[in-house]
Amino acid sequence: DTGVSQDPRHKITKRGQNVTFRCDPISEHNRLYWYRQTLGQGPEFLTYFQNEAQLEKSRLLSDRFSAERPKGSFSTLEIQRTEQGDSAMYLCASSLEAAASEAFFGQGTRLTVV
Amino acid sequence: RKEVEQDPGPFNVPEGATVAFNCTYSNSASQSFFWYRQDCRKEPKLLMSVYSSGNEDGRFTAQLNRASQYISLLIRDSKLSDSATYLCVVPDYKLSFGAGTTVTVRA
Numbered sequence: 017d018t019g020v021s022q023d024p025r026h027k028i029t030k031r032g033q034n035v036t037f038r039c040d041p042i043s044e045h046n047r048l049y050w051y052r053q054t055l056g057q058g059p060e061f062l063t064y065f066q067n068e069a070q071l072e073k074s075r076l077l078s079d080r081f082s083a084e085r086p087k088g089s090f091s092t093l094e095i096q097r098t099e100q101g102d103s104a105m106y107l108c109a110s111s112l113e114a115a116a117s118e119a120f121f122g123q124g125t126r127l128t129v130v
Numbered sequence: 131r132k133e134v135e136q137d138p139g140p141f142n143v144p145e146g147a148t149v150a151f152n153c154t155y156s157n158s159a160s161q162s163f164f165w166y167r168q169d170c171r172k173e174p175k176l177l178m179s180v181y182s183s184g185n186e187d188g189r190f191t192a193q194l195n196r197a198s199q200y201i202s203l204l205i206r207d208s209k210l211s212d213s214a215t216y217l218c219v220v221p222d223y224k225l226s227f228g229a230g231t232t233v234t235v236r237a
Contacts, residue, residue: 049225058134058217058227059174072224107173109225118164119225121173 018042020122022108028128029098036094037125041110048091049119050083051107059107065091066113098129133157136218136228143208144236150204151231153218163201164219165192168230174217177203208235 021040029035041048046067051059062081063073067088080098085091095102105126109119137151155163162181166174178185180201184193191204205212213235218228 051227056229058136058229061224061226064224117221118176118179119221121175123173 020108020110020120022106022122022125024125025123026126026128028130031100031129032097034094034096035098035127036092037106037108037127039091039093039108039110039122041090041108042120043089044112045110045120046088046113047111047117047119048085049109049111050091050093051109053105053107053124054103062093062106095127098127100129103127103129133222133226134218134220134228136231138229138231140232140234142234142236145208145210147208147235148204148206149208149233150202151216151233152200152202153228153231154198154200155218155220155226156199157220157222158196158199160220160222162221163192163194164221165190165201165203166217166219166227168215168217170214174227177216203231205233208233210235210237 023038049064050062053059063083065085080096083093105124107124108122111117111119133156136153141149143149165177167177168174180192189206193202215230215232217230220226
């Protein structure tokens with residue numbers, strides 16, 4: 017499968033625990049995006065990378081969230097001290113650098129904080 | 131004003147009907163747009179791109195009105211399989227999504 021893959025697909029965690037998600041983009045894509053989606057809403061931008069550089073981070077993203085893309089390939093999103101409000105679907109997408117390039121999404125990681 | 135706003139719906143239509151809905155955007159410099167389709171509990175997938183005044187792909191037609199800053203999507207001869215949420219996307223650096231328009235096609 018050469019699409020975007022995310023791991024795990026589902027995660028249940030207790031409030032206060034740390035969680036880490038992984039995203040493997042399409043290999044030739046140098047842009048990688050993280051989004052969060054809750055029921056009835058569109059995907060909400062969290063952050064994006066151009067190769068290994070994190071170029072933008074949403075102002076809505078608290079300091080508990082951090083993302084990395086150390087070698088410009090896979091990326092990780094960590095949430096520290098999870099809260100119930102963090103429960104959502106976390107989507108990763110990748111695209112070519114060219115403006116207005118189609119973004120391909122992974123199947124997402126569904127996080128439930130109990 | 132939100133960057134991208136959509137008719138929320140839901141639009142509940144019978145098979146064979148035509149359904150259309152709009153998306154407005156705030157950045158007048160935007161040159162291109164996407165419509166993505168998202169099935170329940172699945173990831174969004176590209177439906178069509180809109181680069182000039184519009185685009186047509188089979189039963190789906192997208193139109194762009196730059197003066198009024200909106201994009202429309204029209205579905206003709208709707209099928210049960212068209213039931214989904216349709217997301218309008220403005221591809222600035224971060225891909226700004228609307229909240230989605232839910233369409234349900236009934237038999």
